Amino acid sequence: MSPRARRFERTEPWGEESGTLSMWGRLTGRLYRAAYAAIDRAAERSAEMKTDSESVRRGSRKRSLPPMILGSAVLVAMFGAVSQNALAVNFTTGNAKFKLYSNYLDAEHAAGYLAPTSRQGATDCDADVADVQAQCGVTELGIHQAKLAGLCGIATENIPLVGNYSLMITAGDDIPDSYDGSSIPAGTTTDPSTGKLTAGSLGSAISATNLFINSDALSGYGNKISGMNLGQSAETVGDSAGLAFEGNANQLPRTGAFGLYARQLNMAGLNGHSYGLNLKGNITLPNLSIKVVPGAKTQADCS
Amino acid sequence: MTEPTTQSLTDALGFSTVSGPTHARRNRLGTLLAAARSWFRAWRRTRPFWGALWVIVAGAWIIYWMSFDIGIALTGGWSYSAGYVMGGGLIMFGLVTWLAPHYKSLAGIVAFLIALGAFPTANLGGFVLGSVLGIIGGSMIWSWGEKKPSERVTSGG
Numbered sequence: 001m002s003p004r005a006r007r008f009e010r011t012e013p014w015g016e017e018s019g020t021l022s023m024w025g026r027l028t029g030r031l032y033r034a035a036y037a038a039i040d041r042a043a044e045r046s047a048e049m050k051t052d053s054e055s056v057r058r059g060s061r062k063r064s065l066p067p068m069i070l071g072s073a074v075l076v077a078m079f080g081a082v083s084q085n086a087l088a089v090n091f092t093t094g095n096a097k098f099k100l101y102s103n104y105l106d107a108e109h110a111a112g113y114l115a116p117t118s119r120q121g122a123t124d125c126d127a128d129v130a131d132v133q134a135q136c137g138v139t140e141l142g143i144h145q146a147k148l149a150g151l152c153g154i155a156t157e158n159i160p161l162v163g164n165y166s167l168m169i170t171a172g173d174d175i176p177d178s179y180d181g182s183s184i185p186a187g188t189t190t191d192p193s194t195g196k197l198t199a200g201s202l203g204s205a206i207s208a209t210n211l212f213i214n215s216d217a218l219s220g221y222g223n224k225i226s227g228m229n230l231g232q233s234a235e236t237v238g239d240s241a242g243l244a245f246e247g248n249a250n251q252l253p254r255t256g257a258f259g260l261y262a263r264q265l266n267m268a269g270l271n272g273h274s275y276g277l278n279l280k281g282n283i284t285l286p287n288l289s290i291k292v293v294p295g296a297k298t299q300a301d302c303s
Numbered sequence: 304m305t306e307p308t309t310q311s312l313t314d315a316l317g318f319s320t321v322s323g324p325t326h327a328r329r330n331r332l333g334t335l336l337a338a339a340r341s342w343f344r345a346w347r348r349t350r351p352f353w354g355a356l357w358v359i360v361a362g363a364w365i366i367y368w369m370s371f372d373i374g375i376a377l378t379g380g381w382s383y384s385a386g387y388v389m390g391g392g393l394i395m396f397g398l399v400t401w402l403a404p405h406y407k408s409l410a411g412i413v414a415f416l417i418a419l420g421a422f423p424t425a426n427l428g429g430f431v432l433g434s435v436l437g438i439i440g441g442s443m444i445w446s447w448g449e450k451k452p453s454e455r456v457t458s459g460g
Contacts, residue, residue, distance in 0.1 A: 053348035057450045064446030071438035078422050089423045279382050290430050
């Protein structure tokens with residue numbers, strides 16, 4: 001016990017010490033004793049900790065290497081399995097604005113409507129400025145069964161002090177430097193009557209079930225779209241496509257709002273600004289590669 | 304300069320027996336900072352500090368890339384909440400390691416497994432980086448313990 005605490009310690013018998021007649025004196029005396037005892041205990045404990053820390057040298061030992069190597073090997077194996085279409089992963093982003101490119105989108109049962117973004121406090125809708133309240137209007141496009149010939153996603157982050165860094169995710173076929181917007185990119189094989197992916201492109205395609213894309217700009221060349229219904233009441237499009245949209249109350253499709261449904265939606269040279277790529281199902285990503293590179297990157301850097 | 308290591312914490316903080324020990328009271332802020340630093344050093348060296356730090360960073364990184372409105376994460380099912388579950392698990396076991404270093408073996412193994420599990424479930428484990436940090440941190444926590452004494456005592460923790 002420190003002398004400071006002892007100062008408030010009881011010396012005279014109960015009821016006879018000075019100040020005992022006042023309730024205030026009794027209460028504060030008790031509080032002071034408790035407070036100084038707590039300080040003393042903390043000091044004692046840290047003194048113990050200090051002697052303990054000086055007695056033996058401790059740290060991460062060499063036996064951390066086997067689990068590290070094992071873990072890295074498992075990670076590499078899983079990465080390989082994802083690249084070879086053997087392992088399906090859950091891939092969901094809700095944060096930054098993505099630039100999204102794909103040679104060809106073959107979507108069976110696609111449904112879309114207008115909704116706010118799933119996350120507040122992303123990037124501002126017009127300018128690329130962070131804004132805590134930003135919640136932008138986007139198209140929520142849900143696809144029951146999607147096949148993509150090539151995929152390239154670029155997210156650019158401005159890291160303080162370091163500058164711009166881009167995260168690039170590529171999978172499937174190579175992405176050319178640009179799309180002309182009026183034809184199918186070279187090397188992509190499609191069925192001439194239905195517009196679905198066939199042959200080589202089907203083999204290396206990224207396939208995803210229950211894929212949802214939040215985007216505020218999507219452009220491309222619509223190739224042999226069939227069974228399209230524009231202006232369908234928004235709350236029914238999910239049922240038409242066999243999808244369940246999820247989100248908070250103002251993100252769900254509203255009765256009578258504009259909706260879109262297509263039995264078969266094919267888009268060549270897809271180019272979009274997306275806020276999120278959400279999956280309820282699984283995705284297989286052949287030839288997956290993830291890179292973090294300095295600077296803001298564009299489509300030309302994809303391949 | 305005073306020697307904070309030879310004083311008890313109460314002395315270093317100015318709670319002293321001697322009335323007016325000038326050496327302790329002359330520069331109270333400096334003494335306080337020195338005491339805080341030596342306390343933090345002792346705290347750091349009595350628990351797997353760095354491994355837990357990497358695990359916490361890994362969890363925060365995974366959550367950063369999968370952060371949704373909390374309402375959606377609660378109602379939207381596994382694909383929206385996976386980031387919070389896996390990243391939150393990593394952060395939690397990092398904090399457990401800091402606050403209850405006795406559980407280091409268990410916490411290290413669980414953090415290691417969560418980091419591996421985050422790869423297929425949470426955005427490829429925060430684009431691989433989160434999983435790698437979690438694996439390194441988990442292994443460091445698990446392997447933490449007494450080392451051979453050496454002349455240099457500056458490193459460690």
